[in-house]
Amino acid sequence: MSLLREKLENSSDRVFTAEFPSIDGGGMASVARDAARLAPWFDAVNATDNPAAHAHTSNTTTAIAMQMHGLEPIMQIVCRDKNRLAIQSDLMGGALHGIENISLLTGDDVTAGDEPEARRVFDIDSTQAINITRIMMTGKYLSGRKINPAPNFYIGAVENAAAPPFDYRIERALKKHRAGASFLQLQICYHPDRLEAFCKGVAKIAPDLKLIPTVVLLKGSKALGFMNEKVAGIDVPKDTFARVASATDQAKEAYDLTLELAQHALSLPGVRGLHVTDFRHDDSLNNFMNDLGLKPRN
Amino acid sequence: MLKKLLPFVEHAIKKPVWDCRMCGQCVLxxxxxxxxxxxxxxxxxxxxxxxxxxxxxxxxxxxxxxxxxxxxxxxxxxxxxxxxxxxxxxxxPVDMRLQGSSSWINLITKRDQQTPAGWSIQDGAH
Known part of the structure; x- marks a missing residue:
């Protein structure tokens, strides 16, 4: 059983997840460096699948490389680049290497990336992909053909609590849960009120669905403005932006903001941990985890 | 004959109203x-x-x-x-083989309800 599953299903401990940096060369030495940096703090780390519609080292091979370096992967699969056959073979490839944690998501559109002329696939959607993963756990491909023995997955998904239509986000999260998702990593959210309404709404109906909101460590207003303007589905309220932009020490203000959002998120019903994205690449990750009351693992 | 004619009629009606893409398995x-x-x-x-x-x-x-x-x-x-x-x-998932066919015929023949054998497996495995 994966550590993530063990903790989420059989304990009340909080879990902390992160994003493994995309690999664009650098070999296993770079994987080893990043794994060593993240391992002390995180229970499992996302092996991303061409994030923001940019080509990188593949999701499965990244997940395998992480595992070789002692880091438990959550293998992401997005629906943008692969049809249903390729998604099932990703899952089987992961299973072959003992990868259990899977996160299935729609994916940014190709127009968000650096090859916007590419054909978008979206043969199936994320909810269908979740259901197909669940089917495979019963020992069958989508076609009904046998898989023996059945692979063992721990299925996760993603939802954006802060994007319209807000009420529908709760229903959609529950639909993903019914399809087979046991945990949800939530998109970055700068609207604590929206996150709170979402978590309360989900926890009321599906208290066993584990919610993991995301927070981001940023250096200042420039990065905050970039996210607001360029990242699909993320809105930064004007007051929040002004608070960081007008501060004399922007790095400190951005850090304090993230800490506040993290503490608020952790206080919400259904929330079992945090997903931490680090865009600062300085020593603040260690301080942040310390400030949340965590101690590094050996 | 009907099989050839109906997709034209269906598209002529549904395209202006719903911007129909003729997936052949209408869920409107x-x-x-x-x-x-x-x-x-x-x-x-x-x-x-x-x-x-x-x-x-x-x-x-x-x-x-x-x-x-x-x-x-x-x-x-x-x-x-x-x-x-x-x-x-x-x-x-969409059955790509139905693209361009009449969803009306597929509804009557229940062709639009056919899914891959694995799709309907339910065991609440989570």
Missing amino acids: HSTGMTCPMTCPKTLRNGPCGGVRENGNCEVIPDMQCVWAKAYDRKESLPMPAVWKEHFNELRP
């Missing part, structure tokens, strides 16, 4: 009379996470998100209660 009744195939990502089970703050599409900024529209219409349009209940059902 369960999606607030809003065609999910007009979503640039052709999502049949709800909106992606990229919906803009004003409710518009991530890919086509001037267009309202198809699923935001579907959700609004599900509430506001007069329609049978059972159609509204179907809104949150899990719709299966």
